[in-house]
Each structure stands twice: as structure tokens, then as C-alpha cells.
Amino acid sequence: MRAELHPLERERLDALRSYQVLDTPSESDFDEIVALAAGICGTSVSLVSLVDEGRQWLRPRSESR
Numbered sequence: 001m002r003a004e005l006h007p008l009e010r011e012r013l014d015a016l017r018s019y020q021v022l023d024t025p026s027e028s029d030f031d032e033i034v035a036l037a038a039g040i041c042g043t044s045v046s047l048v049s050l051v052d053e054g055r056q057w058l059r060p061r062s063e064s065r
């Protein structure tokens with residue numbers, strides 16, 4: 001059973017694609033956001049998750065980087 005899509009799902013996907021960040025190499029802006037999340041949460045590992053129609057793409061960060 002599939003859940004109904006949010007009424008603004010098409011707009012969300014269009015916005016995600018417009019950023020052109022899926023399948024790209026590491027970028028300092030994302031690295032800073034993910035590092036900030038780790039700092040706020042007091043963790044050594046964090047990630048940003050980008051979800052399109054058929055997959056989830058992760059921007060990870062760990063202290064070993």
C-alpha cells in the first residue's frame with residue numbers, strides 16, 4: 001500500500017532538481033551544514049538526506065574526514 005503524495009510533492013521535487021546537487025562531489029557548503037548539525041547534536045557523525053522520487057542520497061560527515 002502506497003501513501004498518498006503530499007499536495008506540494010511536485011514543487012518539492014522541482015526545487016530539489018533546480019539545486020543540481022544530486023550525484024555531485026563533496027561541496028564545502030554542504031560540508032559546513034553537516035558539520036554544524038554534528039556540532040549542535042554533539043555527535044561525531046551526521047548527514048543531510050536528499051530524497052527524490054526513487055532514492056535517498058546522503059551527504060555524510062564524520063570526524064575522520
